Amino acid sequence: MKSLLAAVPFMALVVGCSGAVRSPDVYRDDTRAALSAKDPDIRACYDDVLKSNPTAAGKVTVKFEVETEAGKIQNAAVDKANTTAPDPVSDCVTKNINGVAITPPDAKKGEGTWVYEFAPPAGPAKG
Numbered sequence: 001m002k003s004l005l006a007a008v009p010f011m012a013l014v015v016g017c018s019g020a021v022r023s024p025d026v027y028r029d030d031t032r033a034a035l036s037a038k039d040p041d042i043r044a045c046y047d048d049v050l051k052s053n054p055t056a057a058g059k060v061t062v063k064f065e066v067e068t069e070a071g072k073i074q075n076a077a078v079d080k081a082n083t084t085a086p087d088p089v090s091d092c093v094t095k096n097i098n099g100v101a102i103t104p105p106d107a108k109k110g111e112g113t114w115v116y117e118f119a120p121p122a123g124p125a126k127g
Contacts, residue, residue, distance in 0.1 A: 021107045031066070031112060034102045042116065045092035050120055058084030059117045060093045066110030071102040085118055
C-alpha cells in the first residue's frame with residue numbers, strides 16, 4: 001500500500017504592485033497545482049525515511065514566499081510549532097518545494113502556509 005500524503009493549503013496575499021493579480025482562491029488553487037507536481041518526489045523521499053523509521057508520521061507545516069518575477073517559491077521554512085513529523089520528513093518537504101514555480105507569475109508577492117500530513121502505509125488486516 002502507498003503511504004498517505006495530504007496537503008492542506010492556507011494562502012495569504014501581501015498587497016504589492018499593480019498589474020494582473022489572482023484572487024486568493026485562484027492563488028491557492030494555482031499553488032496547489034504547482035506543489036502537487038512535487039507530490040511523487042515528496043512521497044519517494046518520505047518512503048526512504050520509512051525504511052529507517054517505519055513509524056515516521058505526522059504533519060509538516062511550511063511557510064514560504066512566492067516571488068513576483070518568476071513565481072518561484074522561496075524561503076520555505078518549517079513552522080516547528082505546528083509540525084509533528086520527524087526532521088527528516090520536514091527536510092523532504094522543504095527540499096522539494098523550494099524553487100517550484102507558480103505560473104504565470106503574479107503581480108502580488110505571495111506568502112503561504114502549506115500543511116502536509118504523513119502516515120505510514122497500513123499493514124495487512126488482522127483476522
